[in-house]
Amino acid sequence: MCGIVGYIGDKKVVPILLDGLKRLEYRGYDSAGLAVLERGRMVVHRSVGKIKELENAVWGANLVGTVGLGHTRWATHGRPTEENAHPHTDCTGDLVVIHNGIIENYLSLKEKLIQEGHRFRSETDTEVIAHLIEKYLADEPDLEVAVRRALNDVTGAYAIGVLWKGDPNRIVGAKCESPLVVGLGEGDFFFASDIPAILGLTRNVLFLNDREMVVLTKEGAEITTLAGERVQRAVETVMWSPILAEKGGYRHFMLKEIYEQPRAVRDTMRGRFSEDSGQIFFEGMEALDEALPEVRKVVLIACGTAWHAALVGKFMIEELCRLPVEVDYSSEFRYRDPVVDEGTLVVAVSQSGETLDTLAGIKAARARGCHTFAVCNVVGSSVTREVEGVLYTHAGPEIGVAATKTFTAQLVALYLFALYCGHKRGTADADRVRARLADLVRLPQQIEAALRLDAELEQLSHCYHTKSGFLYLGRGINYPIALEGALKLKEISYIHAEGYPAGEMKHGPIALISNEMPVVVVAPRDRVYEKILGNLQEVKARDGIVIAVGSEGDVELPKRADHCVTVPRTCHLLTPALLAIPMQLLAYHVAVRKGCDVDQPRNLAKSVTVE
Numbered sequence: 001m002c003g004i005v006g007y008i009g010d011k012k013v014v015p016i017l018l019d020g021l022k023r024l025e026y027r028g029y030d031s032a033g034l035a036v037l038e039r040g041r042m043v044v045h046r047s048v049g050k051i052k053e054l055e056n057a058v059w060g061a062n063l064v065g066t067v068g069l070g071h072t073r074w075a076t077h078g079r080p081t082e083e084n085a086h087p088h089t090d091c092t093g094d095l096v097v098i099h100n101g102i103i104e105n106y107l108s109l110k111e112k113l114i115q116e117g118h119r120f121r122s123e124t125d126t127e128v129i130a131h132l133i134e135k136y137l138a139d140e141p142d143l144e145v146a147v148r149r150a151l152n153d154v155t156g157a158y159a160i161g162v163l164w165k166g167d168p169n170r171i172v173g174a175k176c177e178s179p180l181v182v183g184l185g186e187g188d189f190f191f192a193s194d195i196p197a198i199l200g201l202t203r204n205v206l207f208l209n210d211r212e213m214v215v216l217t218k219e220g221a222e223i224t225t226l227a228g229e230r231v232q233r234a235v236e237t238v239m240w241s242p243i244l245a246e247k248g249g250y251r252h253f254m255l256k257e258i259y260e261q262p263r264a265v266r267d268t269m270r271g272r273f274s275e276d277s278g279q280i281f282f283e284g285m286e287a288l289d290e291a292l293p294e295v296r297k298v299v300l301i302a303c304g305t306a307w308h309a310a311l312v313g314k315f316m317i318e319e320l321c322r323l324p325v326e327v328d329y330s331s332e333f334r335y336r337d338p339v340v341d342e343g344t345l346v347v348a349v350s351q352s353g354e355t356l357d358t359l360a361g362i363k364a365a366r367a368r369g370c371h372t373f374a375v376c377n378v379v380g381s382s383v384t385r386e387v388e389g390v391l392y393t394h395a396g397p398e399i400g401v402a403a404t405k406t407f408t409a410q411l412v413a414l415y416l417f418a419l420y421c422g423h424k425r426g427t428a429d430a431d432r433v434r435a436r437l438a439d440l441v442r443l444p445q446q447i448e449a450a451l452r453l454d455a456e457l458e459q460l461s462h463c464y465h466t467k468s469g470f471l472y473l474g475r476g477i478n479y480p481i482a483l484e485g486a487l488k489l490k491e492i493s494y495i496h497a498e499g500y501p502a503g504e505m506k507h508g509p510i511a512l513i514s515n516e517m518p519v520v521v522v523a524p525r526d527r528v529y530e531k532i533l534g535n536l537q538e539v540k541a542r543d544g545i546v547i548a549v550g551s552e553g554d555v556e557l558p559k560r561a562d563h564c565v566t567v568p569r570t571c572h573l574l575t576p577a578l579l580a581i582p583m584q585l586l587a588y589h590v591a592v593r594k595g596c597d598v599d600q601p602r603n604l605a606k607s608v609t610v611e
Contacts, residue, residue, distance in 0.1 A: 002020060004193050005070045005192060005193070008216050009067075009187055010066055011066060011188065014036060014058060017476045021197070027100075027397060029072060029150040031049065031072075034054065037168050039063050041064070043055045043065070046087070069098050071085075071098040071161075073564075074189065077126075077379075086099065088124065091134060093398075094165040095134055095137070101177065102157050104270055105156070109205055122296070123298065129151075129154065132154070133520045138590075143162065150364050154440070156176075156361065158174070159174070159176075169218070170215050172214070172215055174212065174226070184204060185202040191216065194248065196246045203239070204235050204237055206223065207236070210224070213226060254598050258584050260395075261405045264393070264396065268416075277434075279422075282420060287388040292421055293424060295323065295421075296323070296324075298317055298325050299327075299347070300347045305403040305407050308407070308480045308487070313434045315573070320436075321422045321427055322427045327495065329357075345372070346361070346365035346370045348361065348362050348372070348374040350374065350381075351398065352408075354381055354383070354581045355383070362387060371388055375413045376390060402598075407484065408580060420560065437572055439573075443578075446567070446583060450567045450578050459590050464590065469496045473505060473522065474501065475522075475528040477526075477576060478575060506538070514544065521549070522579055525569065527572070546561040546563070546565045548565075549564075
């Protein structure tokens with residue numbers, strides 16, 4: 001997830017671009033850049049780090065151009081370096097492209113373009129778009145035609161901006177699955193990834209649909225389909241405040257990120273498998289591919305929410321790869337004397353890739369001769385530079401301290417890794433992989449259905465936000481979701497909450513149950529369903545309040561619980577990704593009812609880079 005902004009008009013463009021990028025910095029903050037048509041030449045400035053670094057780079061340049069593009073980056077392909085920062089240019093340097101999204105077939109396109117003589121300067125997927133447009137401009141010097149032809153070659157998600165010295169009086173934007181909004185001023189016209197970038201300049205906007213293109217000139221904005229058909233669209237007036245606009249109209253970043261989970265899951269899956277053939281494609285796995293069949297044990301290390309994702313990953317890997325799996329807290333793994341060797345694969349799960357304990361754990365594993373792998377959300381982070389293979393989650397920046405979309409993205413990444421490893425080891429044949437991938441393809445839509453529980457859980461929070469303690473119970477692959485639900489509640493509402501495997505309830509936690517103790521029971525229709533119903537009955541026998549989370553269509557569970565919400569049915573290995581949604585929503589609404597600072601809970605930080 002990146003932020004793009006474009007402007008054409010009569011004002012100096014650089015202050016407009018910089019202000020727009022600052023308002024989009026929540027979408028990405030590892031590098032930034034801008035391009036300006038300046039007295040007949042293309043001027044490009046790029047820098048690593050936050051927008052302030054870009055401001056320093058252009059300070060004193062006295063750029064007076066009135067047409068330009070800007071970009072703030074969240075790295076998905078290529079490390080956060082100046083070479084990989086946007087805008088990207090063609091071979092001549094006369095054409096620039098900015099991009100938010102993921103081009104799935106960029107490697108094959110890049111190979112073909114190199115054979116045709118194009119020179120690449122970055123590791124990114126975006127640069128192929130610039131060279132494709134350059135290629136088609138050589139056939140016909142019409143920017144709109146060249147952009148259309150280039151986009152017909154690409155597969156994936158994109159919102160792009162294109163500026164060409166050969167046609168200085170217009171800029172072109174287009175979108176497919178990534179957002180792009182057009183702003184209409186008086187003699188000023190804009191496009192951007194999100195409304196905050198342009199809200200200080202205009203409240204009149206047009207929203208592009210997928211596979212549509214917009215051409216901005218000083219006279220106006222014209223929308224067409226990629227097939228060239230004119231589109232008439234009504235102008236909408238935005239009444240949001242600038243602060244609310246940064247959150248997409250949501251009250252908190254956390255709620256916005258909860259609702260971004262279908263997109264985060266789609267982007268994490270995108271371009272990584274063929275549902276027809278059952279093949280899974282991971283970049284940068286060459287060093288591990290030969291080792292995977294020889295691995296005898298897997299150890300997953302993580303902290304916090306990532307540790308809960310690792311617990312779910314244990315069930316996935318053991319079932320699909322038939323390997324013994326241990327899950328360890330990074331802070332414990334690094335200081336104990338684990339029995340690991342060259343037959344062990346140590347997998348780090350980390351949102352930031354900068355968690356000190358996880359980084360130290362990977363270094364300790366390498367020192368013992370282990371193979372290493374990481375699931376991470378930040379390209380080029382410290383952990384990713386220490387391992388032999390990386391599977392990036394493409395969840396985008398997560399502003400809220402409590403992890404939501406990065407958790408579900410980690411579950412999807414671990415599921416894909418388990419299928420990949422199982423296929424390499426011969427424990428999951430092509431038919432089994434195809435069936436499991438079909439389940440995964442349906443997951444984003446099922447998450448959207450689970451999000452429709454929002455209003456119901458908000459009402460439920462009215463009943464229980466004054467309680468002093470909660471108990472969460474689950475079994476099998478879903479007991480980590482009980483742990484995660486308890487963690488979310490305690491993180492943001494400051495209510496004491498504990499999660500347990502339900503079979504452990506009789507070994508202590510049952511002493512806490514009373515009519516003042518809400519018990520959240522994770523009870524999908526799976527192979528331990530009857531067991532969890534028994535645990536639920538034990539809670540009810542002691543006057544406990546039962547909030548059950550189960551499977552759609554279950555008629556028995558609502559009879560036994562005080563409250564019951566259900567999520568769509570799916571493969572048991574993916575059920576945790578759906579059950580996590582009501583856990584997040586319940587915690588969020590309880591915290592809001594209590595008046596807590598949801599996005600920045602006390603004493604917590606997004607990334608723990610100290611012991």
